[in-house]
Amino acid sequence: xxxxxxxxxxxxxxxxxxxxxxxxxxxxxxxxxxxxxxxxxxxxxxxxxxxxxxxxxxxxxxxxxxxxxxxxxxxxxxxxxxxxxxxxxxxxxxxxxxxxxxxxxxxxxxxxxxxxxxxxxxxxxxxxxxxxxxxxxxxxxxxxxxxxxxxxxxxxxxxxxxxxxxxxxxxxxxxxxxxxxxxxxxxxxxxxxxxxxxxxxxxxxxxxxxxxxxxxxxxxxxxxxxxxxxxxxxxxxxxxxxxxxxxxxxxxxxxxxxxxxxxxxxxxxxxxxxxxxxxxxxxxxxxxxxxxxxxxxxxxxxxxxxxxxxxxxxxxxxxxxxxxxxxxxxxxxxxxxxxxxxxxxxxxxxxxxxxxxxxxxxxxxxxxxxxxxxxxxxxxxxxxxx
Numbered sequence: 001x002x003x004x005x006x007x008x009x010x011x012x013x014x015x016x017x018x019x020x021x022x023x024x025x026x027x028x029x030x031x032x033x034x035x036x037x038x039x040x041x042x043x044x045x046x047x048x049x050x051x052x053x054x055x056x057x058x059x060x061x062x063x064x065x066x067x068x069x070x071x072x073x074x075x076x077x078x079x080x081x082x083x084x085x086x087x088x089x090x091x092x093x094x095x096x097x098x099x100x101x102x103x104x105x106x107x108x109x110x111x112x113x114x115x116x117x118x119x120x121x122x123x124x125x126x127x128x129x130x131x132x133x134x135x136x137x138x139x140x141x142x143x144x145x146x147x148x149x150x151x152x153x154x155x156x157x158x159x160x161x162x163x164x165x166x167x168x169x170x171x172x173x174x175x176x177x178x179x180x181x182x183x184x185x186x187x188x189x190x191x192x193x194x195x196x197x198x199x200x201x202x203x204x205x206x207x208x209x210x211x212x213x214x215x216x217x218x219x220x221x222x223x224x225x226x227x228x229x230x231x232x233x234x235x236x237x238x239x240x241x242x243x244x245x246x247x248x249x250x251x252x253x254x255x256x257x258x259x260x261x262x263x264x265x266x267x268x269x270x271x272x273x274x275x276x277x278x279x280x281x282x283x284x285x286x287x288x289x290x291x292x293x294x295x296x297x298x299x300x301x302x303x304x305x306x307x308x309x310x311x312x313x314x315x316x317x318x319x320x321x322x323x324x325x326x327x328x329x330x331x332x333x334x335x336x337x338x339x340x341x342x343x344x345x346x347x348x349x350x351x352x353x354x355x356x357x358x359x360x361x362x363x364x365x366x367x368x369x370x371x372x373x374x375x376x377x378x379x380x381x382x383x384x385x386x
Contacts, residue, residue, distance in 0.1 A: 009192035014266050016250075020241055020258050028072035029239045029254050031369035038378055040357045040365055043210045049308035051385045052211075055080045056283050058171045059165045060384075061182045063301060064088060064160070065167040066316055067196040067258065069115065070096070075133060077109040081303055084171040085109055086158060087121065089134040098160035099134045104153040114318035120157075130155050165195025176201075179336045180276045182282075184246030186216055192275065193297070201292070201317040201331045206343050209350035211284070211304040211311040212381075217346045218278060218286040218300070221253055227349060231341050242372045246379040249373050280373075282380060290338070292331045293321030298338060311356050313342065 008014075023029055042048060065077050070090050077088040078101055085112065087099035101109050108125035111118075114144070122129040129138035134155035139145055159177040160169040164187050170177055180187075208214045219225065221240040225233045239254035261274060272295060279287040284303060290296035296319040305311045317335060321327055356362075367374045 008239055009188050010271060013111040013271055013275050014269060020252055021262050023254055024256060024258055029241055031374045032375055034368055036367045036375045037364040038135055038336035040362055043212055044308055044357055046308055047111060053082050053304055055384055059175060061168050061170055061177055061179055063166050064169045067165045068200045068318060069160060069196050074117040074119060077115045078113050080113055081171060087111055088167060089132045096162045097134060097162060098158040101154035105127055139176055146275055154208050164190035186245035186248045198318040198320055201319055201321055203314050203316045204335060206313045207356045208311040208347040210309050211302055213353055214302055214311050216374055218280060219377055222371060227345055245374055248279050248374060249280045251373050292316055292334050293319035293327050295320040
């Protein structure tokens with residue numbers, strides 16, 4: 001995989017297209033040097049899973065939301081991420097902030113999981129209230145309660161930053177977000193999509209298997225013509241080509257359709273026609289096409305569940321087109337299709353794999369030389385966890 005950090009997005013996309021065309025003409029794909037084995041216990045061991053959650057998900061940068069999900073002042077999103085309840089809130093100054101979803105009085109959860117718009121977050125227990133910037137602005141029966149310094153009793157902030165049309169954060173108060181170090185040049189590619197200007201079409205949740213079993217599928221074209229033979233698989237190539245920016249990857253298909261661009265001059269290429277594939281943001285996001293409107297994307301956020309054998313995926317749908325009734329009707333049907341594909345094909349298979357692993361029948365899993373994205377992911381994760 002090429003490791004690119006300083007080129008423009010256009011230069012990288014054109015170079016990747018030309019390389020793919022060369023491989024299609026030659027009937028080849030890039031391959032890793034060797035196959036790779038990992039212990040199957042990496043998917044089931046509770047201690048390892050806890051280290052993954054604590055090291056990767058609770059301390060590292062996560063993609064928590066899309067700018068277009070909460071574009072207006074007052075918009076908020078409440079989430080449960082790996083057991084941490086949080087609120088993302090866009091203040092009257094337009095800045096997004098993140099807080100632990102916990103009243104400073106006696107620890108009650110302020111807001112149920114979901115999204116909306118609100119000037120105040122009011123505790124359901126004793127009705128203390130907080131503004132969009134996390135300040136305590138209301139103490140019920142203040143004279144009865146006694147003297148308190150409200151300036152010290154605001155919501156606990158969490159590190160957060162809005163960049164590349166996405167809202168990034170970490171789950172540990174006071175931690176450094178370290179987004180530049182995390183992205184390693186990948187922001188250039190994300191900026192190419194200009195996601196902040198897109199329109200949200202909502203989201204849906206899908207329960208799944210161990211988070212790594214689920215994520216393996218997002219890094220793998222090898223399975224598509226076979227597992228998805230009843231849906232979109234028959235027309236899809238099983239031969240992937242990978243690129244990497246630090247821990248993040250792009251996976252494109254070895255498919256004859258790219259040959260239509262062979263004679264097109266580099267300067268004349270429409271990048272929107274050649275920037276497809278599956279883009280991943282380590283450790284938990286996949287970005288793939290969503291054929292609705294002029295252009296659409298499905299941005300999937302994958303989070304570990306409460307136990308090693310569970311996970312939750314939030315499928316977010318966005319489009320460049322202004323939503324109207326016809327588009328929304330089409331989007332609803334397409335969203336149902338994606339729910340079926342992931343729930344009844346990918347995650348159905350992943351859950352069965354998890355049950356097979358638990359028998360102890362196999363001690364190792366094998367990733368081929370054509371599964372470079374999976375190899376890259378597991379090596380990156382092992383370096384952080386081990």
